[in-house]
Amino acid sequence: MAFPSPRRPTRRRLAGLAFALGAAGTLAAPANAAPGAAATPFEQYGRVAVCGTSLCDENGAPVQLRGMSTHGTQWYGQCVTDESLDVLAYDWGADVLRVSTYVQEDGYETDPQYFTDLASRVIEEATERGLYVVVDWHMLDPGDPNANTALAQRFFRDITARFGDQDNILYEIANEPNGVSWQAIRNYAHTLIPVVRQGDPDAVVIVGTRAWSSLGVSDGADESEVVDAPVNAENIMYTFHFYAASHQDWYLDTLARAAEELPIFVTEFGTQEYTGDGPDDFAMSQRYLDLMARENISWTNWNYSDDFRSGAVFEPGTCDSGSWADPGSLKAAGEWIRDRIG
Numbered sequence: 001m002a003f004p005s006p007r008r009p010t011r012r013r014l015a016g017l018a019f020a021l022g023a024a025g026t027l028a029a030p031a032n033a034a035p036g037a038a039a040t041p042f043e044q045y046g047r048v049a050v051c052g053t054s055l056c057d058e059n060g061a062p063v064q065l066r067g068m069s070t071h072g073t074q075w076y077g078q079c080v081t082d083e084s085l086d087v088l089a090y091d092w093g094a095d096v097l098r099v100s101t102y103v104q105e106d107g108y109e110t111d112p113q114y115f116t117d118l119a120s121r122v123i124e125e126a127t128e129r130g131l132y133v134v135v136d137w138h139m140l141d142p143g144d145p146n147a148n149t150a151l152a153q154r155f156f157r158d159i160t161a162r163f164g165d166q167d168n169i170l171y172e173i174a175n176e177p178n179g180v181s182w183q184a185i186r187n188y189a190h191t192l193i194p195v196v197r198q199g200d201p202d203a204v205v206i207v208g209t210r211a212w213s214s215l216g217v218s219d220g221a222d223e224s225e226v227v228d229a230p231v232n233a234e235n236i237m238y239t240f241h242f243y244a245a246s247h248q249d250w251y252l253d254t255l256a257r258a259a260e261e262l263p264i265f266v267t268e269f270g271t272q273e274y275t276g277d278g279p280d281d282f283a284m285s286q287r288y289l290d291l292m293a294r295e296n297i298s299w300t301n302w303n304y305s306d307d308f309r310s311g312a313v314f315e316p317g318t319c320d321s322g323s324w325a326d327p328g329s330l331k332a333a334g335e336w337i338r339d340r341i342g
């Protein structure tokens, strides 16, 4: 196991490091932590649940989880390993990892068993580090989640069979519906949520929203369609995604309004354009981060890989060489987000 060098001595990070060194991968408390000090995000917050418009810890206090999304595991599974997750958990101080299983584009539909095993490996590695995990069913094209209902049912049945007794897992049932109405997405949610709940009755379920999880804004609608016809289930959140260089005040204002009415989890965002590439807009990104901090909106940034695009945090080649802890491996977006996660 590789350990990160002590660069940013936050309390959380040092506790995590002590945890890793002292416990050698088991879930024991760190030997040198102050009495009662939490060593990992999960030890700190316990089972999270929706309360009002927030995510709350096991004592009912609002909590904001911050972390990274993987890229598609069919392309970048080599970027999520024990070593790279040591860096994310103990060096960056992340709370949460989103594990993205694409359905199409050479993903799950080509070999369900393989992709369930792959997601399971990553979920286990994140869990060993006390991270929360968002299990992302990364439907994208076709944009109607109902096109993949049978596969989704199988995936969530299998994943909850393996992890339903853990309390650090959240389930995101549709990454980015597009070209479909909120009504169609809502019907899909009413089909999938009971499947998840059968295997994991008390977990948070996150529901994608219309027009690439923009709460409808990219189709000229807005959050009112969800407010007026919410999903008929408890302990659920709604997804909002943004790419700061493309999605400016109009989008930010939507998120600000929606946060007053709906529990939102930003399971994907980038500091660049919606292609996941192009120039970063850090000023706009910071305005989003400030809003999300004020409103306790949890987030995972896209993405923890060494893809060539500007939104992948590592320079190409990082994952093959295993140089995740080297500051020289970070792209500008990576350095920026690392400094804001912990």
Ligand code: IDC
Residues within 6 Å of the ligand: 105, 140, 175, 176, 212, 241, 243, 268, 274, 275, 276, 277, 302, 307, 309
């Ligand atoms: C992009 C990846 C890119 C990949 C493409 C395939 O960055 O490497 O080739 O997906 O579909 C989303 C999607 C997410 C996109 C991302 C950036 O959820 O899959 O990733 N994005 O375009 N919505 C808005 C932006």
